[in-house]
Amino acid sequence: MSYAIIGFGNIGQALARAFARKNIDVTVASRRPPEALVPQVRAIGPTVVAKSLQEALEADTIILAVPFGEHREVAKALPNWKGKTVIDAMNAFPVPEELDGLPSSAFVAKGFTGAKLVKGFNHLVAVTLAADPIVEGGHRVDFLSSDDEDAIAPVAALAKQLGFAPVKLGKLNEGGALVHARGRTWGQLIFQDLFKKEQ
Ligand SMILES: NC(=O)c1ccc[n+]([C@@H]2O[C@H](COP(=O)([O-])OP(=O)(O)OC[C@H]3O[C@@H](n4cnc5c(N)ncnc54)[C@H](OP(=O)(O)O)[C@@H]3O)[C@@H](O)[C@H]2O)c1
Numbered sequence: 001m002s003y004a005i006i007g008f009g010n011i012g013q014a015l016a017r018a019f020a021r022k023n024i025d026v027t028v029a030s031r032r033p034p035e036a037l038v039p040q041v042r043a044i045g046p047t048v049v050a051k052s053l054q055e056a057l058e059a060d061t062i063i064l065a066v067p068f069g070e071h072r073e074v075a076k077a078l079p080n081w082k083g084k085t086v087i088d089a090m091n092a093f094p095v096p097e098e099l100d101g102l103p104s105s106a107f108v109a110k111g112f113t114g115a116k117l118v119k120g121f122n123h124l125v126a127v128t129l130a131a132d133p134i135v136e137g138g139h140r141v142d143f144l145s146s147d148d149e150d151a152i153a154p155v156a157a158l159a160k161q162l163g164f165a166p167v168k169l170g171k172l173n174e175g176g177a178l179v180h181a182r183g184r185t186w187g188q189l190i191f192q193d194l195f196k197k198e199q
Helices: 010-021 034-044 068-076 104-111 126-130 149-161 175-179
Strands: 003-006 026-029 048-050 061-064 085-088 116-119 138-145 165-170
Touching: 003 010, 010 026, 010 034, 010 048, 010 126, 026 034, 034 048, 061 149, 068 104, 085 104, 085 149, 104 116, 116 149, 138 149, 138 175, 149 165, 165 175
Parallel strands: 003 026, 003 061, 026 048, 061 085, 085 116, 138 165
Antiparallel strands: 116 138
């Protein structure tokens, strides 16, 4: 498996820290040229490498950590997303009108034709996501949801590798609704910093 994080702001850097903590290779990219990311990348750890967006999108698994409205720009960067897993770590808040009542991740999925999309790593504030998810007595919970049942397992495996305890919520408009912004309200599980004894 190869991994890339698109967006290297608060959430992108928090996730890069999680990969670095476990010595897992990850590519990071933003709109800026890769050289501009190097100082922060170096500060995080040697398994993190900055590349151009196009190069980063060669990874099998792509984590979206850009402002919600920018996901379309990322989607346009590849003609076809077949074979890729996209992890949506974004929150659409407040929800833009054009979502047409869809959960934001279902709306995002429409843009990434052919990809398997899983919502995850979106419900914690960046400073919490950046912290070691293994604490005395447990593993920090990462809620995962997807309309593609098969897509969740590899993302759950990644979450475990990073030290989180994945909790599967099911489909985006069912259990996944708990980790989506709705209108001007947050899903009930957003910002809940929970721990499980076992992964
Ligand atoms: N902040 C939180 O605590 C938090 C918590 C949960 C979820 N989220 C969600 O996570 C996402 C990112 O939030 P953030 O706080 O990390 O934002 P941020 O600090 O503003 O960082 C956004 C990053 O996205 C990059 N970017 C923007 N447009 C791009 C594009 N078209 N292609 C490639 N890279 C692009 C920016 O790159 P440049 O600098 O090169 O422009 C920047 O590195 C948002 O959807 C937010 O809702 C945030």
